[in-house]
Amino acid sequence: MPASPPAAQRAYDVILYGATGFVGRQTVAYFAQHAGGLRWALAGRSAARLEAVRAECGPGAAGAGIVVADAQDAAALDRLAAQARVVLSTAGPFALYGSALVAACVVRRTHYVDITGETPWVRTLIDQHHERAAQDGTRIIPCCGFDSVPSDLGALLVVEAMWAQHREPCASVKACHSIRGGLNGGTLASAMNMMESGQGKLLADPFLLNPAGTAPARRHPHADPMLPHHDEDFGAWVGPFAMGPVNTRVVRRSAALLGATGTKAYGEDFRYQEYQRFGRGPLGAAAAGGITTAMTMGLLALRFQPARRVGRMLGPAPGGGPSERTMDAGSFRCDLVGISPSGHRVQGRIAGEGDPGNRATTRFVCESALALALQLEELPGGRQRGGLLTPASGLGVVLARRLAATGRMTLEPLPA
Numbered sequence: 001m002p003a004s005p006p007a008a009q010r011a012y013d014v015i016l017y018g019a020t021g022f023v024g025r026q027t028v029a030y031f032a033q034h035a036g037g038l039r040w041a042l043a044g045r046s047a048a049r050l051e052a053v054r055a056e057c058g059p060g061a062a063g064a065g066i067v068v069a070d071a072q073d074a075a076a077l078d079r080l081a082a083q084a085r086v087v088l089s090t091a092g093p094f095a096l097y098g099s100a101l102v103a104a105c106v107v108r109r110t111h112y113v114d115i116t117g118e119t120p121w122v123r124t125l126i127d128q129h130h131e132r133a134a135q136d137g138t139r140i141i142p143c144c145g146f147d148s149v150p151s152d153l154g155a156l157l158v159v160e161a162m163w164a165q166h167r168e169p170c171a172s173v174k175a176c177h178s179i180r181g182g183l184n185g186g187t188l189a190s191a192m193n194m195m196e197s198g199q200g201k202l203l204a205d206p207f208l209l210n211p212a213g214t215a216p217a218r219r220h221p222h223a224d225p226m227l228p229h230h231d232e233d234f235g236a237w238v239g240p241f242a243m244g245p246v247n248t249r250v251v252r253r254s255a256a257l258l259g260a261t262g263t264k265a266y267g268e269d270f271r272y273q274e275y276q277r278f279g280r281g282p283l284g285a286a287a288a289g290g291i292t293t294a295m296t297m298g299l300l301a302l303r304f305q306p307a308r309r310v311g312r313m314l315g316p317a318p319g320g321g322p323s324e325r326t327m328d329a330g331s332f333r334c335d336l337v338g339i340s341p342s343g344h345r346v347q348g349r350i351a352g353e354g355d356p357g358n359r360a361t362t363r364f365v366c367e368s369a370l371a372l373a374l375q376l377e378e379l380p381g382g383r384q385r386g387g388l389l390t391p392a393s394g395l396g397v398v399l400a401r402r403l404a405a406t407g408r409m410t411l412e413p414l415p416a
Contacts, residue, residue: 010082010083010084010085011039011041011065011083011084012039012040012041012065012067012083012084012085013038013039013040013084013085013086013373014031014035014038014039014040014041014084014085014086014087014088014369014370014373015040015041015042015043015065015067015080015083015084015086015087015088016028016031016040016041016042016043016088016090017043017044017069017080017087017088017089017090017091017101018043018044018089018090018091018092018097019042019043019044019050019053019090020042020044020046020049020050020052020053021044021090021091022320022321022358023090023115023145023321023358023361023362023365024044024053024090024091025053025056025057026358026359026362027088027090027362027365027366028042028053028054028057028061028064029057029061030362030363030366031060031061031064031366032057032058032059032060032061032064033060034366034370035060035370038370038373038374039065040064040065041064041065041066041067041083041084042054042061042064042065042066042067043066043067043068043069043080044068044069044091045068045069045070045071046068047066047068050066050068051066054066067080067083071091071096071097071098071100071101072097072100073100074100074103074104077100077101077103077104078104078107078108080101080104081101081104081105081107081108081110082108082110084110085110085111085372085373086110086111086112086113086369086372086373087101087105087110087111087112087113088112088113088114088365088366088368088369089101089112089113089114089115090114090115090365092115092116092118093118094114094116094118094121094142095118095120095121098114098116098121099121099124099125102125102129102140103128103129105138105140106129106132106133106136106138106140109136109137109138110138111138111139111140111141111372111376112138112139112140112141113141113142113144113365113368113369113372114141114142114143114144114145114365115143115144115145115146115147115361115364115365116142116143116145116147117143117145117147117148117243117246119202119203119208119209119245119246119249119250120202120203120208122142122143122209122388123202123208123209125140125142125388126209126388129388130387130388131387133386133387133388134385134386134387135386136386137383137384137385137386138386138387139372139379139385139386139387139389139394140386140387140388140389141368141372141389141390141391141394141395142388143246143250143390143391144364144365144368144391144395145357145360145361145364145365146243146332146356146357146360146361146364147243147246147247147250148243148246148247148250148251148390148391149350149364149368149391149399149403150175150177150332150334150350151175151247151248151250151251151274151334152247152250152251152254152390152391152392153350153391153392153399153400153403153411154175154334154336154348154349154350154411155173155175155251155254155255155272155336155338155392156254156258156392156396156397156400157336157348157350157397157400157411157412157413157414157415158170158173158336158337158338158346158347158348158413159173159265159266159270159338160265160397160415161338161346161348161413161415162265162338162340162344162346163264163265164415165344165346166340166342166344166346168340168341168342168344169264169265169266169267169268169270169340169341170265170266170267170270170338170339170340170346171267171269171270171271171339171340171341172267172270172271172272172273172338172339173251173270173271173272173336173337173338173339174231174233174272174273174274174275174336174337175247175272175273175274175275175334175335175336176231176234176236176238176274176275176276176277176334176335176336177241177243177274177275177276177277177332177333177334178276178277178331178332178333178334178335179276179330179331179332179333179356180329180330180331180332180355180356181322181326181327181330181331181332181354181355181356181357181358181359182321182322182323182326182327182330182355182357182358203245204224204245205249206219206222206223206224206248206249206252207219207222207249207252208249209249209250209252209253210249210252210253210256211253211256211257211260214256214259216269221271222248222252222271222272222273224240224244224245224248225239225240225244225273225275226240226296227239227240227292228240228278228285228288228289228292230285231275233337233345234275234277234335234337235280236277236278236279236280236284237277237278237279237280237284237285237287237288238275238276238277238278238288239275239276239278239288239289239291239292240275240276240292240295240296241274241275241276242276242295244273244274244275247274248272248273248274250390250391251272251390251392252270252272253390253393254390254391254392254393255270255272257387257389257390257393258380258392258393261380261381267340267341276291277335278291321358322355322358326355327354327355327358327359328354328355328359329355330353330354330355330356330358330359330360331351331352331353331354331355331356332351332352332356332360333349333350333351334349334350334351335347335348335349336348336349336350346413347412348412348413349410349411349412350409350410350411350412351409351410352403352408352409352410353408353409354408360409363403363406363408363409364391364403367399367402367403367406368391368395368399370402371395371398371399371402372395375398375402378398379394379395379396379398380393380394380395380396380398397414397415400414401414
């Protein structure tokens with residue numbers, strides 16, 4: 001295998017892989033508006049479809065390159081990774097289509113971000129690639145979409161604010177989500193693939209993504225919530241959040257990775273949990289109970305093939321998703337509360353316009369890639385840090401500031 005060219009000599013700063021998919025097309029449109037003088041390209045398995053997407057995105061995309069590479073063609077993916085400083089992938093299900101691309105990026109020392117929420121797959125990446133990527137200073141950062149940027153960055157901002165204001169770590173952080181939006185076919189396909197691959201036991205592990213030796217002996221206090229309750233800090237009835245079993249694992253990995261670098265902001269027995277907001281009073285209580293019951297029954301049903309078949313029939317197909325109107329009308333809000341060992345409280349919030357699984361996810365992952373391409377020296381740990389990282393440990397406050405600068409998101413409390 002020929003040596004990888006130095007980053008400055010590579011043909012592209014960023015390659016968008018999966019550019020013809022539902023979210024992929026949105027990343028192309030985003031780069032067409034925000035890439036500035038960067039050298040970037042669209043990538044996927046069909047040159048004709050890539051060219052059509054490029055044409056649809058107008059003059060801002062006219063200079064973008066085209067790179068053809070099938071997800072199962074290791075040689076083509078190697079050539080792709082060798083041409084890029086950063087690869088952004090939206091091609092899921094990632095357990096089916098992402099492994100060879102990540103492997104190529106690790107070999108070629110190419111930074112990588114994606115939008116997966118498939119934590120069992122991320123666990124395999126950690127086991128296979130973390131050590132080499134860390135040695136080489138290659139940042140492999142999955143989960144840079146709505147899973148799990150608001151949770152992970154939100155927790156980071158709260159614990160950093162607690163340390164700055166009170167010189168105490170956070171013993172715990174809890175988050176409460178409010179969302180409005182639609183489902184795209186790629187997200188549904190990823191969820192179905194996880195159900196069909198027999199990964200239920202892995203999904204249930206609250207410390208699935210933690211480095212070896214960092215999970216506490218007592219795991220029960222960190223278990224996913226099962227029942228609704230009224231939370232005084234949020235002033236509302238809350239219940240289990242569908243993406244909590246993804247986001248909490250990412251935040252716990254961040255706490256462990258950042259703790260290993262010497263940060264004192266996350267407490268030694270740091271606890272993180274998150275919920276969905278259902279409202280106040282009797283109506284909020286009824287909604288919390290009804291929706292929690294329906295969600296629990298739905299997840300149980302999806303363990304069986306007939307229910308998954310019905311889900312595929314009723315849900316959007318891969319490549320499809322909500323209408324433009326639905327995505328524009330969507331929104332999300334993640335409120336957070338951090339508590340120190342002595343009882344100090346710090347509040348935080350990450351909120352934004354647009355459907356969380358599509359519009360917000362596009363901003364999250366595109367700004368993550370742009371942070372790697374434009375501000376590598378400013379990222380946590382500087383140029384030398386690498387490994388299977390998280391949004392908080394790999395991008396940190398740099399990403400938070402970039403998102404705030406878009407004017408479409410609120411992030412509090414941002415450091416001065």
